[in-house]
Amino acid sequence: MGTIFLHEIAGTAMLLLLGVGVVANVTLTKTKGHGGGWLLINFGWGLGVFAGVYVAFSTGAHLNPAVTVGLLASGAAEYAPGIAVTFGHTVAYLVAQMIGGFLGAALAWLAYRDHYAQEEDPATILGTFATGPEIRNPVWNMITEVIATFVLVFVILMFGNTPSGLGPLAVALLVLSIGASLGGPTGYAINPARDLGPRMFHAVAPIPNKGGSDWGYAWVPIVGPLVGAVLAGLASMAFAA
Known part of the structure; x- marks a missing residue:
């Protein structure tokens, strides 16, 4: 249990450090990467x-509650070789992923502390940590997250059925x-820990001009990915050997 916990924390923290970091580099003013564009953000993530997968490889490197839930819905017997699907293991994955998300965001903030301190736009600051829609329509935003996460989890499960993994x-x-x-409509959370962990850090971080954390939208990048993951897990059962 301890190995799962530590590796998932470390892997998710690495993911969020580099993911939040690339958004900060592109969007905060006076950085070397300012204005680098959407594709730079995509590559950074x-x-x-x-x-993150390399860091947490021994646990199967879920790094994402949607992956854990998708595996559970697929009827898998193990989350990774030697790690059985149990209630205790499931809780360990989910808690570790949330902690890792928070810690990774905190490390990214430390790397860009002076740039955050000089940023005057609250939306830009929040956008480095949490996702948000370009057109705010929570129902359709959720559907976008369902579709995108379905692709993520379904393909992961399909790759898992190949000899190379x-x-x-x-x-x-x-x-x-x-x-x-x-990713264009919502910023593609596809991972509840990727959004909620950094959003929680944003809420408590001592960042000038940061504004609110938009908790009214926060359910979308949680519910959408989890629904998409369950649907992907169920769909994958039809392709099981």
Whole structure:
């Protein structure tokens, strides 16, 4: 249990450090990457997944409650080799992912502390930590998250049925593809811990001009990915050997 907990915390923290970090680099003023654009953000998140998967490889590197829930819904007997699907293991994954999300956001803030201190736009500050829609329509925003997360979890489960399994590069490219193709409407949370952990950090962080944490929208990147994950897990059962 302790190994699961520590590796998932470390892997998720690495993901969020690099993911929040790339958004901060592109959107905060006076950074070297300011104005780098959407594709730079997509690549940054994809490579953040690449790094995080290596860190947590021994646990199956879920890094995402949606992946854990999708595996549970698929009827899998193990979350990773030697890690049985049990209530205790499920809780360990989910709690560790949330802690890792919070810690990764905190580390990204430390790296860009002076730039956050000089940023005057609350929306820009929040946008480095949490997702938000370009057109605010919570029901359709949730549907976008359902679809994007379905793609993530379904493809992961399908790769899991191949002899080579799902390596870090494959999942990184998958996340890059989802961001480039389906990320425009909502910023593609596709991961409750990716949004909620950093949003919680934003709420308590001593950042000038940060404004509110938009808790009215926070349910969308939680419910959407979890629904998409369950649907992907159920769908994958039809393809099981």
